Amino acid sequence: MNQYIPKGTAKVSARGLDVFYGDKQALHHIDLDIAAGEVTALIGPSGCGKSTFLRCINRMNDLVEGARVSGTLTLDGNDIHDRRLDVVQLRARVGMVFQKPNPFPKSIYENVAYGPRIHGLARDRAELDEIVMNSLEKAGLLAEVESRLSESGTSLSGGQQQRLCIARAIAVNPEVILMDEPCSALDPIATAKVEELIDELRDNYTIVIVTHSMQQAARVSQRTAFFHLGKLIEVGGTEEIFTNPCEPLTQGYITGRFG
């Protein structure tokens, strides 16, 4: 198999990762390293386990009744299933952006201020303001919302709401950002803006994105991992995966023979 091992230490590393939902095994013995400062795309047909893998990284599967994970998964070499690990802290280090933009029914300002406030990241209102403004700026949204920070987050367009959710994730200084089909509810222009943003963010964050769009994976990622029926079939440089994959299954998927 085309096994990608990053040159530096992997930011996130899975070894022999199995995930079960009740009796059903959703992931089989996944070995995958995710490098810092890159965008890694997870692709594959519906139900192949992409979202399941993504949700392991911030232990969102803990919230799914009957879900069971075995094998090892590390963040900076530390086991994320260590009993002593604080899951709230883990989810601050590993932020998540979902398929459907899900701003809180609060003001634009409060959407971004919420995380830093509960994590005690600002000493006073001025510091909080600075975090909110910086996060909106990094998410490419500040110019559009600066004059309406007290309006509801839900009053924004879908694309703006998704960038607000990205600002909300950034506000707690994450190291990794997980994105589960972040553009599937957006029109092409909003999608292009989010993709541009992903490219800008990769200098400072490790990004893992699940996408059904191979064009999107090709545009935004440097590494692509192809899953099929709960197994990792192949991982490699994105260009290589899309032009010269090693595995016939990958070839079949990228050429649209199944999926």
Ligand SMILES: Nc1ncnc2c1ncn2[C@@H]1O[C@H](COP(=O)(O)OP(=O)(O)OP(=O)(O)O)[C@@H](O)[C@H]1O
């Ligand atoms: N909460 C759950 N309870 C039971 N089974 C689940 C649950 N979530 C996912 N599964 C099953 O696990 C397998 C992997 O699902 P997952 O959502 O990870 O796949 P996916 O590749 O992200 O699919 P899609 O592209 O359709 O979102 C599927 O067979 C799915 O039915």
